[in-house]
Amino acid sequence: MPTENNTAEPLKIERSTVTKLVITGAPRLDAITVFLEDFGRRDCSIESDPNYQTAQGKITINCWDNSCNAYGMTGWGFTTPPCQGDPET
Numbered sequence: 001m002p003t004e005n006n007t008a009e010p011l012k013i014e015r016s017t018v019t020k021l022v023i024t025g026a027p028r029l030d031a032i033t034v035f036l037e038d039f040g041r042r043d044c045s046i047e048s049d050p051n052y053q054t055a056q057g058k059i060t061i062n063c064w065d066n067s068c069n070a071y072g073m074t075g076w077g078f079t080t081p082p083c084q085g086d087p088e089t
Contacts, residue, residue, distance in 0.1 A: 014039075016037050016038060016039050016040070017037070017038045017040075018035055018036070018037045018038075019035070019036040019037075019038075020033065020034070020035055021033070021034040021035075021036070022034075029063070030063055030064045031063070032061065032062070032063045033061070033062040033063070034059065034060070034061050034062075035058075035059070035060040035061075035062075036057065036058075036059055037057055037058040037059075037060075038057045039056040039057055039058070040055070040056070041053040041054065041055055041056075042054055042056055056071075056072065057071075057072050058070070058071050058072065059072065
């Protein structure tokens with residue numbers, strides 16, 4: 001158990017823009033819900049450009065009780081592919 005008494009920093013609240021898409025009409029498939037969240041541009045300084053910014057966002061795909069999501073940077077160039085599935089299967 002820690003013995004130090006550190007002062008906690010205040011919580012930060014950020015607002016983002018979310019677009020919800022509902023895809024229906026596929027035979028024998030429940031509705032697919034897609035959430036696209038735009039985090040906007042964020043500072044990401046690099047050695048060659050200290051003022052460099054990236055566009056960041058998140059995609060979440062839901063169908064019945066299955067869902068997957070991915071966090072993306074640089075104009076939806078995802079850092080991880082969405083819906084990779086279970087590596088065991």
